[in-house]
Amino acid sequence: MNKDSNINSLIQTMRETKIPEVDIASKVMQNVHSLNDNHRIQKRKRLRMSPVWFAICALVFISTASVSAAALFNTKWNGIQVSISENGTGTSIPADSNEQSYKEKLETALSTSADVWETVAVDEAVKQSSFPLLRPQESKFTLVKSFGVVQKDTNYRVQSADEWYLGGFYDIFLLNQTDIVVEQDLNVEMTKTLKDPSKTLSMTYRDGPWENVQISDDVLAMFTGNGNDNYLVVNYKTADLNVISLEISGDVTKDDLVALAKTYLGK
Numbered sequence: 148m149n150k151d152s153n154i155n156s157l158i159q160t161m162r163e164t165k166i167p168e169v170d171i172a173s174k175v176m177q178n179v180h181s182l183n184d185n186h187r188i189q190k191r192k193r194l195r196m197s198p199v200w201f202a203i204c205a206l207v208f209i210s211t212a213s214v215s216a217a218a219l220f221n222t223k224w225n226g227i228q229v230s231i232s233e234n235g236t237g238t239s240i241p242a243d244s245n246e247q248s249y250k251e252k253l254e255t256a257l258s259t260s261a262d263v264w265e266t267v268a269v270d271e272a273v274k275q276s277s278f279p280l281l282r283p284q285e286s287k288f289t290l291v292k293s294f295g296v297v298q299k300d301t302n303y304r305v306q307s308a309d310e311w312y313l314g315g316f317y318d319i320f321l322l323n324q325t326d327i328v329v330e331q332d333l334n335v336e337m338t339k340t341l342k343d344p345s346k347t348l349s350m351t352y353r354d355g356p357w358e359n360v361q362i363s364d365d366v367l368a369m370f371t372g373n374g375n376d377n378y379l380v381v382n383y384k385t386a387d388l389n390v391i392s393l394e395i396s397g398d399v400t401k402d403d404l405v406a407l408a409k410t411y412l413g414k
Contacts, residue, residue, distance in 0.1 A: 220359050224367045225341055225384060228349040231357045231369075249376045249396040250319060250326040256311045257296070263303055264313045267295045272316050278333045278389045280316055283410040288320040288327065320397075320407065327397030327407060334382055337390035360405060366412065370401050379404040383412060 220231040247255070257264060272295025273280060283290065295316045305312060315332035340348040355371040362368070365384040370377070379401070381393040393411055395404045 220357075222362065224362060224382075225364070226344070226347075227337060227340055228347075229362075229367065230349075230351050231359070232351050232353040248326055248398065250328050253313075253317075253328060256313060260311075260313065263299060264296050265299050267297055269293050269295070271295065272297075276316065278391060279385075281331060281383070281391060281393070281411040283318065283329075283407070284413065286407070286410045288322050288407050288410070290318060291321050291326075292319045293317065322397075322399055322403060325398050327395065327399060327404070329407065329411075330394040330396075331411075332392055334390040334392040337382060337392075338388065341384065341388045341390060360401070366414075368405070368408065370404070372401075377401060377404060379408060381408045381412075 220229075222229055257266065267275070275295065275297055293316070296313045298314060315330045318329040318331070320327040320329065336348055340346045352369055352371075357369055357371045360368040360370045360379065367382045368379060370379045372378075376396045376398060377400070379393075379395045381395070383391045383393065385391065393408055395407055397404065
């Protein structure tokens, strides 16, 4: 009876506690969600809660994570912990014929943020790149356009969670009249981890039906289907321990995306 009274008292106290506006997204969520894509800004909900409620939620999350971590793919790649969470087992969303393709979304984002991002020619992109760009071999895929995207103001910082980070080098291909976009950039965090053994990094693929396509000493490839754009992300370790990411999107099969990735890797 006394225990019930204590519990009821605690619940009543918590209900009466005024919840302060505390933004924990920037500090806590970056530790909770380790994302495979370090270059695209993901849309995240800003969480505001009192320290009491956060402690309770944190315990629930830790308990859930400890169970789901062992449920699916879990391994190490060059010392980096890589896993697929249980949240990624859902089926992909059926394609909507009215939905924009990734290429169309990219073009819209570039046109609406011309004050921030600048499109440059291949030669200029090569000059500004901090790593040797991978170039594709000839194949059944038709290369239509190549360009780089750089910041006009190097001090600019993303203003909101809905804003895309567009920096990188892009190749646009055609296969049977279908566009495929290949975005290439240096994976900074993975590169730092490989070059400094004292650093640690954990990556969890979530929010989609992810699957591991290939893992070897120099290649980590993960695939997910999402609407009318399938998505393959390849992290490639070079001889000088740079990790170059290829993000390949298009309404084509997984095998086609993998075949295109191999033209960059010479495999």
